[in-house]
Amino acid sequence: xxxxxxxxxxxxxxxxxxxxxxxxxxxxxxxxxxxxxxxxxxxxxxxxxxxxxxxxxxxxxxxxxxxxxxxxxxxxxxxxxxxxxxxxxxxxxxxxxxxxxxxxxxxxxxxxxxxxxxxxxxxxxxxxxxxxxxxxxxxxxxxxxxxxxxxxxxxxxxxxxxxxxxxxxxxxxxxxxxxxxxxxxxxxxxxxxxxxxxxxxxxxxxxxxxxxxxxxxxxxxxxxxxxxxxxxxxxxxxxxxxxxxxxxxxxxxxxxxxxxxxxxxxxxxxxxxxxxxxxxxxxxxxxxxxxxxxxxxxxxxxxxxxxxxxxxxxxxxxxxxxxxxxxxxxxxxxxxxxxxxxxxxxxxxxxxxxxxxxxxxxxxxxxxxxxxxxxxxxxxxxxxxxxxxxxxxxxxxxxxxx
Amino acid sequence: xxxxxxxxxxxxxxxxxxxxxxxxxxxxxxxxxxxxxxxxxxxxxxxxxxxxxxxxxxxxxxxxxxxxxxxxxxxxxxxxxxxxxxxxxxxxxxxxxxxxxxxxxxxxxxxxxxxxxxxxxxxxxxxxxxxxxxxxxxxxxxxxxxxxxxxxxxxxxxxxxxxxxxxxxxxxxxxxxxxxxxxxxxxxxxxxxxxxxxxxxxxxxxxxxxxxxxxxxxxxxxxxxxxxxxxxxxxxxxxxxxxxxxxxxxxxxxxxxxxxxxxxxxxxxxxxxxxxxxxxxxxxxxxxxxxxxxxxxxxxxxxxxxxxxxxxxxxxxxxxxxxxxx
Numbered sequence: 001x002x003x004x005x006x007x008x009x010x011x012x013x014x015x016x017x018x019x020x021x022x023x024x025x026x027x028x029x030x031x032x033x034x035x036x037x038x039x040x041x042x043x044x045x046x047x048x049x050x051x052x053x054x055x056x057x058x059x060x061x062x063x064x065x066x067x068x069x070x071x072x073x074x075x076x077x078x079x080x081x082x083x084x085x086x087x088x089x090x091x092x093x094x095x096x097x098x099x100x101x102x103x104x105x106x107x108x109x110x111x112x113x114x115x116x117x118x119x120x121x122x123x124x125x126x127x128x129x130x131x132x133x134x135x136x137x138x139x140x141x142x143x144x145x146x147x148x149x150x151x152x153x154x155x156x157x158x159x160x161x162x163x164x165x166x167x168x169x170x171x172x173x174x175x176x177x178x179x180x181x182x183x184x185x186x187x188x189x190x191x192x193x194x195x196x197x198x199x200x201x202x203x204x205x206x207x208x209x210x211x212x213x214x215x216x217x218x219x220x221x222x223x224x225x226x227x228x229x230x231x232x233x234x235x236x237x238x239x240x241x242x243x244x245x246x247x248x249x250x251x252x253x254x255x256x257x258x259x260x261x262x263x264x265x266x267x268x269x270x271x272x273x274x275x276x277x278x279x280x281x282x283x284x285x286x287x288x289x290x291x292x293x294x295x296x297x298x299x300x301x302x303x304x305x306x307x308x309x310x311x312x313x314x315x316x317x318x319x320x321x322x323x324x325x326x327x328x329x330x331x332x333x334x335x336x337x338x339x340x341x342x343x344x345x346x347x348x349x350x351x352x353x354x355x356x357x358x359x360x361x362x363x364x365x366x367x368x369x370x371x372x373x374x375x376x377x378x379x380x381x382x383x384x385x386x387x388x389x390x391x392x393x394x395x396x397x398x399x400x401x402x
Numbered sequence: 403x404x405x406x407x408x409x410x411x412x413x414x415x416x417x418x419x420x421x422x423x424x425x426x427x428x429x430x431x432x433x434x435x436x437x438x439x440x441x442x443x444x445x446x447x448x449x450x451x452x453x454x455x456x457x458x459x460x461x462x463x464x465x466x467x468x469x470x471x472x473x474x475x476x477x478x479x480x481x482x483x484x485x486x487x488x489x490x491x492x493x494x495x496x497x498x499x500x501x502x503x504x505x506x507x508x509x510x511x512x513x514x515x516x517x518x519x520x521x522x523x524x525x526x527x528x529x530x531x532x533x534x535x536x537x538x539x540x541x542x543x544x545x546x547x548x549x550x551x552x553x554x555x556x557x558x559x560x561x562x563x564x565x566x567x568x569x570x571x572x573x574x575x576x577x578x579x580x581x582x583x584x585x586x587x588x589x590x591x592x593x594x595x596x597x598x599x600x601x602x603x604x605x606x607x608x609x610x611x612x613x614x615x616x617x618x619x620x621x622x623x624x625x626x627x628x629x630x631x632x633x634x635x636x637x638x639x640x641x642x643x644x645x646x647x648x649x650x651x652x653x654x655x656x657x658x659x660x661x662x663x664x665x666x667x668x669x670x671x672x673x674x675x676x677x678x679x680x681x682x683x684x685x686x687x688x689x690x691x692x693x694x695x696x697x698x699x700x701x702x703x704x705x706x707x708x709x710x711x712x713x714x715x716x717x718x719x720x721x722x723x724x725x726x727x728x
Contacts, residue, residue, distance in 0.1 A: 112475075146507075154506060158494065163467075164464060164495065164498070165474060167471060168473075168479075172471065172476065203493075210459070212458070212468050215404065369509045370504070376647075
């Protein structure tokens with residue numbers, strides 16, 4: 001259920017002063033965590049965020065479920081593709097669907113998103129073709145999609161580097177909006193969402209990004225998915241205080257939300273984005289969730305954690321609880337859930353066939369992207385490679401290659 | 403034509419960029435009311451305001467990282483790193499993010515960020531204030547690295563860096579900030595490509611290649627050698643990445659003897675790269691091995707002994723003697 005110790009919209013950060021930290025322990029999050037939809041599928045209330053939840057119509061709620069189911073099905077397919085040798089690596093998101101769909105669906109088209117590398121659910125909400133995500137993991141591209149098309153940046157693998165890019169981008173938005181307002185423009189205001197995890201929260205770039213964001217009051221929402229494990233190291237090694245409490249030290253609001261409750265995540269992110277877009281500065285959201293699967297397909301969680309813990313978290317599954325709610329309220333029937341399954345299989349088939357058809361680029365293309373302007377060394381090395389390659393022409397036909 | 407110091411020329415170049423390109427902005431520590439520790443940005447915040455001349459928190463990764471974000475939004479940030487030895491907290495952002503963004507996006511994204519770094523020794527300063535880390539950046543594809551040696555180049559090359567679509571590291575020879583020179587602010591003149599080397603002095607017996615702070619030293623050494631009847635060609639490299647090998651090769655073929663001088667340690671340095679390339683391109687024209695004159699394989703020494711560390715006229719003359727006697 002929602003806590004009464006919440007930041008209040010309209011109070012720039014100072015609402016946090018009423019929010020009590022949990023005495024330096026992150027072991028009992030319930031008392032300070034925003035939750036609307038419990039694991040039992042019952043919708044609770046919250047003095048601030050219930051109003052946001054009330055904005056959701058049944059169509060949107062069904063959409064949340066469909067999105068979560070779709071991306072989970074996608075995750076299974078990608079994992080299978082990796083096991084079958086079609087992908088070099090896969091980073092599963094199962095368990096984190098609500099954190100990603102709830103926050104992603106709270107963004108608007110003009111907002112810009114900087115993911116880490118596990119935000120497949122957010123990508124779905126930004127209309128990125130999920131098959132494009134696999135190019136990176138198939139080893140045929142270091143990017144894979146055009147970030148400017150859907151305002152969804154490329155995945156960043158050096159942890160937390162993108163949190164600074166987010167703040168810089170938000171500083172650019174501030175300047176653009178100042179100019180637009182001076183010109184009498186009515187364009188909708190924009191904000192940035194920076195995704196990172198509990199592991200990355202230890203990186204210096206997260207600290208610097210929060211310092212810069214606070215100093216310039218930048219319109220950025222820091223969205224930390226605390227999935228409890230940075231590969232094999234538990235959150236307790238990264239932090240001795242609940243992560244959302246760190247915001248207080250920088251002077252902006254921090255909120256912990258049940259990351260497996262899609263309704264609460266959506267409400268809290270909408271609130272934070274409004275806060276940012278209205279020029280009231282950054283917000284840190286800690287989505288309290290769990291990485292049910294392995295860190296990557298190369299990981300083995302049995303080496304470092306108990307299955308009992310995984311089982312306990314499966315009991316808090318984000319899809320199960322929304323399904324219960326939709327059925328209890330009569331908002332969705334068997335036909336709906338059957339259709340969701342069909343759509344998921346259709347997406348999986350699309351992803352599978354697209355992935356299998358994705359061929360590696362011609363190595364020569366690697367030379368083209370190094371610089372935007374002509375570069376003599378790159379040109380010289382390409383010319384050498386062309387000449388070198390030409391020496392092998394015809395070899396394959398004669399069967400002497402390799 | 404007007405006479406100004408290199409520091410003033412960069413200041414005027416930045417002013418011109420800010421005036422001509424509304425998307426450009428300066429970021430760095432103490433660059434606002436103070437005008438930077440070397441006063442290179444003096445007066446600019448008064449003229450262009452705090453949105454375009456941004457005093458940042460004291461965090462180099464933050465400066466470069468937010469500059470990347472601004473560039474992704476369509477801006478052209480010009481970052482000042484206060485001293486050479488302080489660039490390393492930003493090294494990750496420069497090498498793993500800034501340098502690769504264009505490539506990893508398949509050419510869809512550009513990040514036209516300029517990073518200004520005062521570099522080099524000879525100012526009697528304390529630890530971390532006298533270093534020459536250019537080779538560390540030159541090894542990273544995706545970056546361009548240029549360094550002016552005179553006021554006219556300083557004025558134009560900083561503007562060319564801002565106009566460049568690729569990220570540019572702009573190394574400023576800090577001990578030459580107060581070196582005066584003629585600047586033609588109307589036109590950059592012929593051979594204005596910032597990635598092209600300039601032959602500053604023609605000669606026939608040997609060639610000295612230098613850049614940044616050592617260019618005046620190379621010219622002085624050539625003048626001293628002339629008194630002994632030696633005709634020395636001097637090349638100002640200007641661009642460290644890419645390197646204008648055509649100009650250097652042509653000179654090496656002409657004189658047959660090549661000396662490369664830089665303050666940075668010779669091991670793994672730019673001189674080694676030039677030496678290797680010239681041996682590949684002009685082997686049969688060389689009368690002597692390419693000789694490098696540079697720093698030693700040690701942390702930059704304390705100021706009281708830096709004279710022994712730095713390449714100077716005598717060290718260049720000694721290298722010329724060795725080359726000519728080979």
